Structures are given as structure tokens and as C-alpha cells.
Amino acid sequence: MSLDPLIVERLEDVLAALERIPRRFTGITTPEDFYDSPEGQDRLDAICMVLIAVGEAFKQMDRQTGGSLLARYPGVDWPGVKGVRDVIAHGYFDVDAEEVFSICQNDIPVLMDTVRTMLKDLSDDASL
Template sequence: MDKKNTNELLEFILQSIELVQKRFLAIEQSDDFMKDDEGLEKLDSISMRLQSIGEALKNIYKTDKEVLENIASKNYWSDIIKFREVISHHYIDINSEVVFEICHDELNDLKEKIIIALASQEN
């Protein structure tokens, strides 16, 4: 993958993280996803964006894995890509607590890593 395509995917991931964070603002606990239609819509839309993030990372990893592995271990990226597989193929098994944990505890770290990856592409 050329630098431009990798950069476009990294930008997409960053925008997706920011959108998830915006949608997650009203969620205070995992049960908020399940309490009404609005919560379920947030769970669905956030899950879709998490799936898209995983897909974009999978595409980068296939063609330009050094960009990612210079920032974090293969296992770090693999876990995100595997979660994409769960959303894609086992959506019925999605657990609102897991989505909550990802949004609450993991997204800021991923965002920082993507910003670093983008900066490395500028060189």
C-alpha cells in the first residue's frame, strides 16, 4: 500500500475514533446502551465504527504493518482486528459491557497511537 492510502486509512480511523467518542459522551455505564432505543442506536452505531476501525487496521496491517508495529506490538493490533471479526460475524454475541470498556478505557490509547502513526507518515 502506498503512503497515501495508508495515510487515508489512518485519517479515517482517527475520524472514526472521534465520532465514537462523541457518540459515547452520553453513556455513563454499559446498561445505558440497553435502556432504550436511543441507547441501542448508539450501541449499533458505535459497534459499526469499531468494526470499520478494525477493517481499516486490517488493511493497513496486510500491506504496511511496519507503520503499526513501530508503535505497538502485533498482539495489540491483532486484538483490535479480532474484535472486528466478532462484530462482523458474531454480532449477536456483542456484549454492551465490552463495547463500553473499549470506549471508556481503550480508545484514547488507540487515538494516541494513530496520531503517532500519522506523524510518522509525514516524514
């Protein structure tokens, strides 16, 4: 699949952003930890900002590739990834800490691995 080099650059940016989430999530052992201290609230805010940016980036990439890029990686709930952006951006003061906690624990590692695979696949395709 031949893609605009900007897609690869955007994927690299997304991966760098996603890799900040585990650091920000360190020490958060329950969803309540996000609300128990100002530091926890700051962490929730920071994680939500990354989720908004990542969701928007994938929305744009999906449009730019006519849906073909994300379709190659069905192991990720792409509508969910893109939808989280909308939920947080449009209902910021109603963010569900339990959902963000679950995303950090369960979805972010899979998403990071998938983005790494995407970058490798695109690199391999470019070398053909």
C-alpha cells in the same frame, strides 16, 4: 518508512471515525445504558459499526505494509483491535455491551492518540 499515500489517507479516515465514538458514547455511564433505551441501542450500533470499520482498516494496512507499520506502535493491542472487528461482524446479535463500554472508556483514547502519532511520524518521514 516510505508508505503508499493511501495508507496515510486511510489513517486519516480511521482517525475521523474514531473521533465520532466519544460523541456517541456521551451519556453512557454503564454498559446497561446501551440497552435501557432505543437511543442507547442506536449508540451501541453506531459504535460497533465504527469498530468494525476501524478493525478492517487496520487489517488491510497491516497486510499492505507486511506488518511493519503496526509493529512500530507496540502500545496498542493490534490483534485485539483487529479481532474486535471479527467478533462484532460475525456475532453481531451477541455483542457484549460491557466489552464495548470498556473499549470506549479505555482503548479508544489510546488508539486515537496512537493514530495521531502515526500520522505525525509518517508526515515527518515524508519531509526527510
